[in-house]
Amino acid sequence: MEDNRQQRLLERELYQIEQIRQLDSEELEIEEVENGHQSSDDDQIDERAFAGTSASGGYTFNTSLASMHSYLGEVEDTHNRLAFLDGGVILHVPLFYLEGVVLFPEATLPLRVIQPNFIAAVDRALRQVEAPYTIGVVRVFRDGDNGRIKFATTGTTAEIRQYRRLEDGSINVVTRGQQRFRLKRRWIELEGAPCGEIQIIEEDLPLRTPRDAFGKLTPLRNLSTANVSHSKLLDHDSDDSFESELSLTERRLHASAIKSSSHRNFFSESTSSDDESPVCEPQPLLHSRNNESIEDMSAKKYVSERPRRRAQREFRSVPGPRECPRAFWPYWVYRMHDSYCLAQRLSDMWKKIVGTPSMDALVRQPGLLSFHVASKIPVSESTRQELLEIDGISYRLRREIELLENFDQIKCRSCQTLIANRSDMLVMSTDGPLGAYVNPSGYVHEIMTLLKASGLALIGVPTEEYSWFPGYAWTVAYCATCEYQMGWLFTATNKKLKPRSFWGIRSSQVADDTH
Structure with a gap:
């Protein structure tokens, strides 16, 4: 029985390798692809957080070893950066198409x-002048x-940072993601190198809440008495004001809202439950009891002078208006799209759910943070491809927050067998709970590491050869229900090494049940 299972598993592995090799012999005609719609240094990530977490959990494994990919020798x-x-630049670069892999900017790909x-x-990338040491990486998949x-x-473009040519002619390479691109067309050159015409995607700037920009302006309660012209209001603090970042049409609309507010001097409390300061809006005064505007009450012709004076007294009894931003929408509306607020929320959620790596150093760079989380979030490869295709920073951050909120279980993609829960995640690399590793056959696997797993069976004996985690031996693990390979069990070969064992689960075999 065990021999039969081992034979079936080996046949599956050989079949996967053969699928990739089919791409070599497949005649790829020039194909037009339909058009679709910054970086930091490596030391921006505070790696000290890993050591602190490992120590608190009693773990002795040096998580930086896995990210070094020492198994490549x-x-x-290349000393090239x-x-x-x-954005918009069109390049012709060598193309790597990988199954089960989604590369993001700043992520490492061995x-x-x-x-x-x-x-x-690779040879073409090393000698090309237009974009030296650069390849294009795209995900390939099979239509269901x-x-x-x-x-x-x-x-994503990838820069070759390190490489070594072996005696058998093969090349070991360590690359790093750079910039997203749209694939325009692809072809095979005479020497056999797959190439593509790509267009670099222009990344948008992080959205800002205008509250800070408006904080220095005259508060609405003083607009009726302030002897300030409308043009001067717009020109105030123009270097970093919100208005300076608006288009001409948006500026006119905003100026109209300010002008309307200066004549009426109305005030309403923010509807945000977590915003203590009131927010000013150009709308009628609301009655404090039934939220019905006094203008509407007048239209119904049943408001007498006495109720009117009572309403005015009640309004005056409300704490006096604070200096509030002169924005058209309430503050909580802006926060829904503010990249920095979303970045802080995502960082806090990551710290609570995943723990490490710490994202605090990246909160001030929402765009970089969104790619950083996307490259490490333990979800299926199709979901990660979805994240790569999102252009707006705030939309990508909101989607990642949604994924972390919904992420609870890890299941087999083929049979939906429950493999692990969110609480079983374990960070064994400075790259985070999910990282890319390559096996001796050249097949790249993106795996998520777990302390515990269920519904899996092992085949073969543990081996240390080409182990992605130094000091651990690996054993192939497959789903006990559908017998698809799910990943590997890693067991410590040194008695002092902790954790004693953990699992590496392939993201390509994880069910995509997030919404």
Whole structure:
């Protein structure tokens, strides 16, 4: 029985490798792809947080070892750092298409290049002038209906940071994601290197809540008496004001709202439950009891002079208006799209759910934070491809918050068997709870690490050869229900090494049940 299972598992693994090799021999015609719609240094991530968490959990494994990809052997630094390209730039670069992998800017991608066409692609990247040491990485997947290979139209450029050419002609490479791009078309060059025409995506700027920009302006309670012209209000603090970032049409609308507010001097409390300061809006005064405007009450012709004076007294009894931003919408509306507020919320949620790596150093860079979380969030590869294709920073941050809120269980994609819960996650690398690793056959796996797992069976004996986690031996694990390979069990070979064991689960085999 065990021999039969082992044989079936080996056949599945060979079949997966053969699927990738089919891409070598497949005749890829030039194909037009339908158009679709900054960085920091490595030391921006506070890696001290990993050591603190590991120590508190009693773990002795050095998590920085896994991110070094030492199993690739010695590699040489290229000493090349490509300057970031402007959005809209069109390039011709060698193309790497990988199954089960989604690369994000700033993420590390190790490669063991064995296939002749990809060796030719690396050679072309090393000698090209237009974008030296740069390749384009796109995800490939098989259509569920007919099994045909399909290419994602959004990918990421990767810069070759380290490489080593081995005696057998293969190349070990360590790359780092740079910038997103749209794949325009692809072809095979004469020497066999797959290439593509790509267009660099122009990343948007983080959205800001105008509250800070308005904080220095005259409060609405003084507008009726302040001897300040409307034009001067718009010009005040123009260097960093909210109005200076608006288009001409948006500025006119905002100016109209300010002008309307200056004549009426109305005040209403914010509807936000977590915003203590009131927010001013250009709307009629609301009665404090039934939220019915006094103008509407007048229209109904049943408000006498006495109730009117009582309403005015009640309004005056409300604490006096504070200096509030002169924005058209309530503050809580802006916070829904404010990139910095969302970044702080995502960082706090990550710290609570995942723990490490710490995201505090990236909160002030919402765009970089959104890519950083997307490259490490333990969800399926199709969901991560969805995150890569989102253009707006605030929308990507909101989607990641939603994913963390809904992320609770890890299930087998094939049979929906429950493998683990969110609480079983374990960070074994400075790259976070999910990272990319390459096996001796050149197949790249993105795995999430778990302390506990269920519904899995082991095959074969533990081996230390080519282990992604130094000091641990690996054993192939497959789903006990559908017998698809789910990943590996890693067991410590040193009695002093903790944790004693953990699981590595392939993200490509995880069910996509997030909403």
